[in-house]
Every structure is written in structure tokens, then in C-alpha cells.
Amino acid sequence: MELNRNQYFFAGILLVLIGVQMRMVSSFVLTPEVTQMLAKPTAVAQGDSPPTLAIAGGGVLAPGAKKTVRPPEWLGWCLMSVGSVLILHSLAMKKPD
Incomplete structure (x- = not known):
């Protein structure tokens, strides 16, 4: 095409x-659902159990944690x-x- x-x-x-939006906003706070969704692939690779998930660059997350980008x-x-x-x-x- x-x-x-x-x-x-x-x-x-x-x-x-x-x-322009990236220049005007200093940070984005993700919802707990999106944070957990992003944490699941790294948790499977590290062998963690679902309640304690880890995100690359962060530590272990609680179930209601919010990630700031x-x-x-x-x-x-x-x-x-x-x-x-x-x-x-x-x-x-x-x-x-």
C-alpha cells in the first residue's frame, strides 16, 4: 500500500x-489495571506469584499500585x-x- x-x-x-502533549505534561499516572497488565509479562518471566508483580525498572507492586510514567x-x-x-x-x- x-x-x-x-x-x-x-x-x-x-x-x-x-x-506538544509530551512537552506540556510532566508525567502520566496509569490506572491500577493498566499497571497490573504491564507487570504480568515480567512477573511470568521472573516466576513471581500474581499478587506480587514486578515491573522492569520498578520493584514489587501491590495489587492496587499505580505506575507513574x-x-x-x-x-x-x-x-x-x-x-x-x-x-x-x-x-x-x-x-x-
Whole structure:
């Protein structure tokens, strides 16, 4: 499948908006359900029992624990840059028939 001008433009806009959001928000707090869902693959690999699950980079989590994700500062700039290049690329392409 070949991407056309409109799809490049949409992907660029989407990446720019996600990049702006990453720059404006300092951290995301996950719900306990999502935290447990992310912890299950590492718990199986480490052989832990389900009540005490471990996340890579963290310790052992209680059943109601919430994980905080802090994206690096460069991630927002990177997403905005790639999105801007995609938008400019879409404007340089010919219009779809």
C-alpha cells in the first residue's frame, strides 16, 4: 500500500499534536489495571506469584499500585520534528487524483 499526500499530512499533524502533549505534561499516572497488565509479562518471566508483580525498572507492586510514567524531555521535540517534516513532505507531493 502506497501512502498518499493526505495520509502523510494526517500522520504529521498527529505526531505534532502528540509531541506538544509530551512537552506540556510532566508525567502520566496509569490506572491500577493498566499497571497490573504491564507487570504480568515480567512477573511470568521472573516466576513471581500474581499478587506480587514486578515491573522492569520498578520493584514489587501491590495489587492496587499505580505506575507513574515520566517521558524524557527530548521525546516531545523529536515527535514535533518528525511531524513537521511529514507535513512539509506532504505539501511537496502532488495532489491525489
